Amino acid sequence: MSLVARISNGKVVERRVVAEKVAEAVKKEGAQWLGRWNPALSDFIILRDFVTLSYPAPVTKELLEKIREFSPKRVGDRVEVTVPVFEVVYNSTWAGDDMKIDDAVVVAPHIDDASDEQIINSILQEFAAPGED
Numbered sequence: 831m832s833l834v835a836r837i838s839n840g841k842v843v844e845r846r847v848v849a850e851k852v853a854e855a856v857k858k859e860g861a862q863w864l865g866r867w868n869p870a871l872s873d874f875i876i877l878r879d880f881v882t883l884s885y886p887a888p889v890t891k892e893l894l895e896k897i898r899e900f901s902p903k904r905v906g907d908r909v910e911v912t913v914p915v916f917e918v919v920y921n922s923t924w925a926g927d928d929m930k931i932d933d934a935v936v937v938a939p940h941i942d943d944a945s946d947e948q949i950i951n952s953i954l955q956e957f958a959a960p961g962e963d
Contacts, residue, residue: 831847831848831849831851831940832848832938833845833946834935835946836933836935837931837954838932838933840954842954845946845950868921872921872922873922875917875922879915879956881938882912883897883945883948884948886908887904887908887909889902893942897909900913915936915952917936918937919933919934920933920934920935934957
């Protein structure tokens, strides 16, 4: 299952969970938004990034099953996993070397609602602070 969130001007305007795995979901979303992209106004980019999620230890058996494929690591009193996050950017503007992302769709693994929030908050912070890598 995958999280799909549409972000416009720094706000989440749509959020849903789809049955596809992340690789299939990002291809599907990319194809859909490619059809709506205006090449005269913006670049079309699909970026792969990673977000680290953190959970209090010990984790439940159910959560462990969901995060096992991401190689969980114990860090102090927490368990951390790094998950892939794809950003389908179909409306952006450039200011010098910095890209301002106006509209994008984020696709990531859906683990649970709290993880979805961590992922979305991380991406919103990234979109709000271009050029601060």
